[in-house]
Amino acid sequence: MTENQIPFSERDAEELLTLAEAAEILRTSTNTLRWWRQRKSGPAFFKMGRRLVTTVGDLRTFMREQRRAARPLIR
Template sequence: MTDQTPGLDHTAEPPAELLTITEAAQLLRAPVATLRYWRHLGTGPHSFRLGRRVLYRADDLRSWIDAQHGQTAPGSGSSR
């Protein structure tokens, strides 16, 4: 008999809507160090700790990206 709770896999990856800092960095096409720096400054997308892991909700990342897109000054971005 084992001491672990049945059905709980402690080595499993987080659900798809939760991204690790590495996955968030890939999505944002930014170095992991940049996300760590933003986290230190309190800027960047909302993140939280779950145990030892720093996680990002996919919805929070999309909202942050949309907010950054809205802050672009007219004429400073690429023309479409």
């Protein structure tokens, strides 16, 4: 089984993802991820050489934050 066949939920938190892989997981375009990065509103990316990468853990954190922000607070 290759890395791309391992379900996202089972991947190691430190595994690196390219911009294209992150876009595929989030079901958005790479341009949207670049825009979010420029606005500092998307998942944390960093440069590895010339390539932008993020970790599975950082992408999970971003997804969790988005889910929390979308839920109304119950008082």
